[in-house]
Each structure stands twice: as structure tokens, then as C-alpha cells.
Amino acid sequence: MAPGRLLDHLVAADPQAYDVTLFNAEKRGTYNRLMLSPVLSGEKNYADIVTHDDAWYAKHGVTCRFDERVLAIDPVSKVVIGEKGRVAYDKLVIATGSTPFMIPMPGHDLPGVIAYRDLEDTETMIGLCNKPDARAVVIGGGVLGLEAAAGMAARGIDVTVVHNSGHVMNRQLDAPAGGLLKADLEARGVKVLCGAASTQILSGADERVRALQLSDGTELACDLLVMAVGIRPNVSVAKDAGLDVNRGVVVDDQMQTSNPNIFGLGECVEHNDVLFGLVAPLYDQAEVLAKTLLGQQAQFVPKELSTKLKVTGCDLFSAGDFADAEDRESIVFHDKIRRVYKRLVIKENILIGAVLYGDTADGAWFYKHITDGTDIKPLRDQLIFGPAFDADHTQLAQSAISSDIARPASILMTQESLQ
């Protein structure tokens, strides 16, 4: 995805600037991973989510080396070594992305234990619904795990989510919003177990996954187990090439690695000790990198992140920082009837975080106040009600008494007469 966006920028800015070769271990070209969930739930199909197909690459003279693994990089002779041969480069972009983290618990390598990363995983899950009374367990109540669970549930599969924290999406939601989301997921047929620890994956006679066992001994029978507990950047190639690598490939504000001719992009990079899993910053990186490659000035500045969950009927929005702390104030709106929950977190009259559940229409507006660092003091009483009420009301009457009325001009009265 990130490389696709990079190519879009390059092509748009200066088609002749580079002669591009694109390596991809997957068979196909670039598609929008974010849209895998709608494919899983059956609301979209693969064709809908392809962003760059073979025709596009041909049209823009991109040499595609798909379904081919990169074995090594030789930064000295500036050559990339693929399974099917070498390609010399002037500038190299490493966008190897990330690999889902598989908890190394007993049985994690059994057949029927998968991650949720690519179209293959998606198709595996879809395939499951051909089996009558199919059951699945998803480990991980984050965005990806819940989308996987909801997608399978939408296809009639009996799904249970196992989540170790107290409420789902705990990195994006506070407990009340997490609670509302749990209820909505359960209404869609997804079972959710919070604060549950998995101990091992059990196999059946067929040596396939049979069940997940929890620390309390519970066994959750399943035909498929999906692990969605986070990602690990793919850094081996970069590491072998001798580039600076911590958790990810270290890049500076111009997306340059420790080697001036090699750049990093996407989920494989680490910028100021931060890794990236959501799409917005990846697109920003792609834009910055395109400029860098074209010799223009550009700087990658991570923005506050905002999250949406692509599960139909679970309308939530989360942005910024909403952890409780001494110096933080919360404004909380709760509509038990319409099941709407909103929490704004304020620090020194600046909005620093927002959690919306049930009505996210104003998400972008709050997000802008967060990123702009607006002084919300004058709007505070109305802020949570969104742009429709965005007016300065500091002059409102504070009682039922209409304000004092000025002295009529027609009167001859001297202050002296008032001693």
C-alpha cells in the first residue's frame, strides 16, 4: 500500500525521474489491506480493493518482480539480489512491511492457526464458512482481531474473541466505549471474552487445531484460530545489509536510513522510536519520501492518530491521548437511549483526546481541534456537541433577569442629586 502511494506521488510529480523496479513476495500487485475486512464480511470483493493492477504498472513503466523474494542487498555495489537475479539501483526503498506476531504458545504452528494479514488469510477465513457449524476463535480484541471476528460472524461462523485486557480495543477506547462496542459485537453474534489469558492451542486427531485452552482451563473448540495480537516489522533484509535497525529500520525525518541511498517506508520503519501500524502516517511517509527522492525539501512529522473500526454498525472514533492523569479534565456525554458515548480529554484548555462511540459524525472536527491545539476555553460548554454549536457563548445571560437597561436620555438628573 505505502509503495503504491509512493509511486502515485512520483508518477504525478515527475514520471521520468526514475526507472522503477518493484519487488513483491506476494503474487499480486498492490491492494488496499485496510479493505480486507469488507472483503471478509462479504461487503466487497477483491477487485474492489485493488489500487494498482498490472495495467497500471505497465502504463507507467514499472518493472514488476512479483512472487519473488529479495534474498539480499549489497549496499556497496548498490545491487538488490532477488530469487530470480540482481537489479542495480541508485536509490533503494525498503518497504517490507510487517509480519503478524504469533504468540509462541504450544500449538501455535498447528495447521488451522493463522494470522490476519493478507488476502490468503482472508480467503482461508471465508473458506471456513463452507463447513457446517464452523467455529473460529480469534486471539486479540484489537482493530484487526475484531474486524476478523465480525467478518466471519457475518458469514455465519460461530466466533469467539479472546482478549487479555479488560476491554476491547483498549489502545483506542476507554472502558465505557469498549463496553458499548463489546455489546454491539455480541449483538452481531460475536462472543467476546475480556481479561482472558490463552495458555495453549490443542490439536485433534487430524493434527489440526481443535481448541484453545485458557488459563482457567476452559477449552474453546474451534476449526480455525486467528491470531491478531500485533505486528513485527520485517527487518531481516535491512539488518543483513548492515543498516541501523532497532525494532524497525531506523529512518530520519526524510525517511532516509543509515545509508544515504537507502530509504525506509511503511510498517517496517522506526522513526523517533515509534513504529507504525495505521494507514494515515504511512501515506504521509510516502508523500515525504517521494519529495525526498525528487530532491525536494520535506519532513515527516507524525500526527495524532485517529482510528475507525470497519465493522458495520459499530460506529466508533478515537483520536489522541485519553489516558487519565492528574492534569487532565474530561467532558463526558452519555446517551443511554441512543447508545451514544463521547469523551473529550482536555489539558490546559487544549483538546488532546477524543473517544466517540455511536455517533462519530464530529470525529474529524474534534481531530482538527486536537491537531491544531485550539484553545477551547470559550467553546468548552458546547464543545462536545460539535460544529453545529460552534459559537462563542461567553456573553450568555446568567439568570432570568434581563440585563440592566441604560438610563433614558430624556431625564434631567444629576449625580450630585444622588448623594
Next chain:
Amino acid sequence: MTLPCQSDETRSTCPYCGVGCGVLLKPDPQGGLIVRGDPEHPANFGRLCSKGSALGETVSHEGRLLAPQVGGADTDWDRALDLVAEKFKQTIAEHGPDSAAFYVSGQLLTEDYYIANKLMKGFIGSANIDTNSRLCMASTVAGHKRAFGTDTVPGTYEDLETADQIVLVGSNLAWCHPVLYQRIVAARDKNPDLKIIVVDPRRTASCDLADLHVPLRVGTDVALFNGLLAEIASQGATDQSYLAHVNGAVAAIKAARIGDPNVTGLAPETLQRFYDMWINTPKTVTVFSQGVNQSSAGADKVNAILNCHLVTGRIGTKGCGPFSVTGQPNAMGGREVGGLANMLACHLDIDNPAHHAAVSEFWQTDRLSPKLGLKAVDMFEAVGDGRIKALWVIHTNPAVSMPDADKVVAAMKSCDFVVVSDITAATDTARLADVLLPASAWGEKDGTVTNSDRTISRQRPAMVAPGQARADWDILADVGRRMGWDAAFDFKTPADIFREYADMSRLGTVFGKDFDISALSDIDNAAYDSFEPQRWPITATRQGGRFFADGQFFTADGKANMLPLTYRGPVAKTGKRYPLRLNTGRIRDQWHTMTRTALSPRLSAHLAEPFIEIHPDDADAVGIKPSMLVQVKSPAGSGILRAMITDRVRQGDVFAPMHWTGETAPSARIDALVPSVVDPVSGQPESKAAVVAVTPFKAEWYGFAVSSGEVGPNCDYWARAKTRTGYRLELAGAVTPKDWEAEARRLFNLPDTPVQTMIDASSGKARLAFYEGSVLKAALFISKAPVAVMRDYLATLPTTDAPHAIAGVSPADQPDPGPVVCSCFNVGINTIVAAIEADGLMSVEAVGKALQAGTNCGSCRPEIADLLVKVREAQTQAKEAAE
């Protein structure tokens, strides 16, 4: 509005102030009334004020008392009235006639009054019948009698239009007698030379027209008019030929010269301007009202004014004279009929043996009270100390309106037997009754009233009384019969009573008194029904007109009396503990204790909570900021009101309205702070000169609420006002409740209605909105500071689809009309200001053209004029700032 009475309309008169405006009534399909001014009535010629215009909103049967109650339980008339008759009989048998008392009201029609007076004075045999007119008119009655020999209003309303100068003394005519004020406005438009002087410690709305405002110190009127009298004498402006008909001029002038006008606190140039304007304008009418009457020197104030008119002979001729304007629709009728404890009937005197004999003869009774009765304040003293054991209160609310009101409540609680006649059980006084009697209300009642210029008009029924409600004369006469005086109280209709009353008034002429309507003594029922407004006297030889131009007075020697007067300040003295002077009075859109006006959403919107006007310097001194709540303490009691910081009051004075009650704002029963000090001559309480201390009320939280249903507030400060959709509430407390949702559910009585909440804990804000489906039932807005929300917008939301009520403001694209200024057309202050700014409107007329505001009753015209000034000042300031 100029059409004469139509066939489907009933001609009647307004139940509010003493102007006595004619109204035309037409029942509407919703069970209310469509009300308009009677173009043919001589008091108003079609005009109505905001209160009169809203009468139709006050006749719903909401809160009406529909059946007699004994000990709080419904019963029938026989049981209730047998009990009343029995108790009164028993009490007077055991403890004598003076152990019984009636406390009645200027709301009573003359026929009701006549029966009450006849029953108490003539047959129970005590003069312990007094009326709330005691709180209102007694000083004028006393002043008139001392000067003229009778309680006579010499002039007529036409004098206001033919005068060259009108002096308003202690009268905010613009708000309290708006139609007379509008007549003056119209007269001024015709005659730009008409001068208007306002003598009042406050810069009231009536100052809008004034050429001169004389902001004298509270209670110094005698010093001012003594000063005027002395100046009249010094300038040789006396009328020697007229003084041939006047006693005591020399002594009065001598006393006046001793006085020191500087106690008025007025600048010398203001004093001189007042003297010169008064002296140089022969056709001067001096209008006076409660600012004069409600004083421990009230009678003297009246005589100080009368002195000046007598010494200049400016009385009883076209366009000049002293003019008392009364506060109630039938205060005058009550005075004529003898409704006061110190009068007999038809302006005759109890302590005059000849009068006594004549009335005994006329009523065929040997029980007629031989001596004066107890006046209001003494009456409730006697109730408190047990001398009075059976009390009947009719259409008035002494638990709120009497001075030292808490003491009055205690007295009634301690009384053996308390009967209350009213149209509702929801009054502070009705809640103290042993027996509660449902009376018919205005719109149902049938009889006559007399207004401030002696014009007798009919009140006619346009609706049927609900439930078991009965006319007051009927209830009283029934009790008279049940007490054994069948013949004396054998009346079938109000006309029967009126004929007897008119016949009795013959005695007026017999004893050389002013009041005589004997020409009506044989009026038949048809003529009574179609009776046209007529000014008394109405005799074979005389019809209405003015008094005293001929120098003939109703004293023993036929001469008027000028009195030598010495200024006496208010009894309560300000000092360290109580540094401020508390003035009380009416506001534009409310009436007395609101039992009627509070039913009208329109009227309740103008000033929707009780307040105290305080001068900016006095507010600063104790740290009172705008919209704060203020704790007011007097030696008699204390209260909590909203601060209105304004230089309309003098430094050292505060003003608070008299209207709020235990039903509408318990902490604002202002008469609980007023001491029961009275005028030694008139017995009228000094309601406008208590001494108080004010401090900020330490509110931990403030609240505003709207609700479609009944509300049950329970906190240190609350004020409830009616809206079109239910109620609005102001709230505050010294202790913050633990759980706002529980508190709100209790307040609105919505135990399980779904709720929407917004909590901003660190700034102490909590908001709750209750919905049935998408329809708003109620909403509560809490804050540590006075709540800043769009009150008048929110007040429209209950019962409607209002998903965003909890935001507290209208969406950015919907403007907020702001607090209502024009009640008739419901136009808010923001709407008016916006129109003035946007369209550059320059006059009240222009505002009227653009928004209708001020084009019906005109009561808000002074406020609109003030807004025009305010906006223009703001604009010039803005310009200057820009330059």
C-alpha cells in the same frame, strides 16, 4: 381593535389595578377567553396593558379549587357552611363578637363587600373586618378624610389629558397603571408642552417621559411638599379667595417653613426646579400611589400633597388636583361600602352615634358594632395572641403580603378556626385553612366595581364557574342565614344587593357626605345587567363630575383642612448592621402574589425570577457580582434573591418585587423582611422602608431547568415560572448533591425516563436531559457559577422533538430571541437589539413597525426606548474605539 362590543362578546372590567379598564370577553374553543380592550369604556377606550391583554391565559381551570374542603378533605357546601356558621356562632357566644374577624380583599366586588361588611359589622356585631386595601390605600383614605371630611377623589381621568403638568409621586405608573400612563403618553404626543415630573427614589420606567426626575430619599415626601408649600407662600402663589374655604392654612405654612427640605437628599437646583415647575403651572395634577401610602407617615404625605393643592386652589377643576390612583380593581368600592375596620358604610362613621343609629335602623339590627375594629396588622396581632379565634380570609394572601409575614403565618397556624375563600388551594394562605371554600373567579363573577376615578362598572360573567364554586356574596349570605339572620341575608341576585346598597347610600346625602348612588336604588334587573359605566355620585340631582371646585367640603363646617405637618423619617433606621433601605413594589407583568398572572407564560417571561436592585457601589462594597444570588437580612427575616446591579436605585437603597411566594420562590417572600410598623393614623404598614443587610449567597451550585411536567424543587433558592411548554426553574444550593441524576429524577418526578447526560466534573458542570422517545420531557443544567444557557430558547423545547436540548444553546444557525421585552407579541431583547443594529432603527415607533414590539399595550415602550439609547451608546463607543 376599535370595533365596539360584538354580539358574541361580554362587556366586563379587568381584575387587576385600580384603573378599571373595560374588557370585551369571548370564550375560545380551548376553554380560555379571547380578551380585548373595550373601546367604549371611559377608563381605557380600548387600551389594555400586558397583564390585561394576557387575561385569556389565566382563566384555565388549572389549579382551581372545585369543592369545599374541611381539614383538607373534599366535602359539600352544607357540611362546610354549617361548620363555618356553627364555629363563628360558638366563638362569638363564648368570647364575644370581637373574637371573630374577616380579612377581605380589593378583589371582591361591591356586592360581595356589602354582604361581608353587613354580616360582620351589622350582625356578628364586630368591626373586625379589614381588607388588603389597608396595605394599599388606607393612608389616602385617612388623608382625604382629614382634609375633605370624606374619602373623596376630587378629579377624573380626563384631568390627566387636560393638565399642563403631571407630577407622579411614589408611582411607577408605567408599570403599575400602564393604561393611565399610555393615556399620558398620548396626551403628551398631542401636547408636547405637557410637563411630567417623577418624584421617586428609583429611576423607574415612568421616568422615560419625565422632564424632571426628583430622586428623593425614601420617605422624605413630607419634607419635599412642606418645602413646596413654604415656597408657594414665599412666592405669594397662594389662592386667597379659595383659602376662604380652607382651615389651617397659616398653621400649615408655619409648620412647613420650620421643616428642612435638605433631608430629601436632593441637590438645591433639583429642589428649586421642582418648586418652580410646580408653582408656575396652575394646571398641575399630582398623581400619588404606594410610594406615598405605604409609609409610617403615609397619611401626612397625602395631606402634605393636599395642602399644596388646597393652598393654591388647584382642586376639582379641569386639568388639576391631587389624584390618588388605587392598586386594586375594587379598592374604591370597598372603601365606599365600608370594607375597612374604621368605616361604617357609604362613607359613614362607626363612632358617629347618628350614623350608627341610621345604619342600625336601615339594616334592622340591634347588633351593629359600636366601635372601630382592628386594622390588618392589629388584626393579625390579635389572631396571634388568641384574642381572635375565628378568622375568615377572602381572596387575599396575608401569609405573603402582610408585613412580618412569617409572624402572620405563625398567627394563622395558632388560630382556632381559619376559613379561606379562594379560587385555588395553591396559595401560602390557603394551606393554613381549616375550611377552604371554592369561590367563583373573575370571568365568572357578576357585580360591580369602582375604579380610581369613581367610575362604577359592571363585571359580567363570560364563563360558568367550575365544580361547586360559588359567588362570594352567595357564600357569605348563606353563612349569614345559617347563623340565623335569614331576613337580613335573603338575597337572590347581585342586583338585589346592589339595590339595597344604592338605597342605603341615600344616607350619604342625609348626613352631608359625598357618596350617594341612591338614583340607582330601584334599578331593575335588566337595567343592572346593561348598566353602563357611571361616575358617582348618582343622585336625582347630581351625576358624577368633580368635587370641591365650589369650596364645599364634607367636614362639620364645610371647610377643607390644611394640616400642619412635620417630617418624620421611616421608623427603622439604617446603621452598621442594616446599612441599606429596602423598597418593595410591583413589576410590570406580575400581579400581587401571582395566583393569577403566574398562570400566563407570556407574563412570566418578562422577569422570570425574584431579584433585588442594588446600586453598583453598594454591590462592590460587599462583592456582589451580576447574576449572583444575594442573601438579604432584616431584623424581621431574611431571603435570597438574584442580584440586579443597577444605578436605577440610589446608593444606599435596594428594591425588591413583592410578588413571589412559597408557591413560586420561597426564599423571596419579601414581606417576611418588612417590619409590621404602621402609620399611626391610617394603620397602613410601612412596606417600602425596611432596613436590610445584603451579602453574597454562598452557592456551591447554580441550576436552570425546564420541564413539561410539575416540578418539586427542594434547595436553598428556587424560582418557578410558567412557560408555554411547562415550567422553567432557577435553582441554587449551598450543598452539592451527590448524584445529579437521582436529584433530577426527584425534581422532575421522572423515576425511570431515559436520560442523556453531560458531565464536566472538573468545572462542576452537569447537564441532564430526559426523553420519552425523541420528545424532551425535562432538562437540568448545573454549574458552579450562575448558569449560562439560552433560557428563553430552552423554555420552548419541552414536549417537542429536541435532540440537542442538552447543548443549552440553539444551534449556531438559529438566533436566540433573548428575554422577553414585549409580552404581547413575545419579542425578545436580542431580536430587538439585532433589529436596531441591523436596520438602524431610530425610534420606538420604528421598532414597532419592524417587530410589532410595543404596539399593543405599550407597557414595554420605555424599555424599548432604553434599548435604543443603549445600542446607540454602544455604537458610538465602538466608533470612538475604532478611531
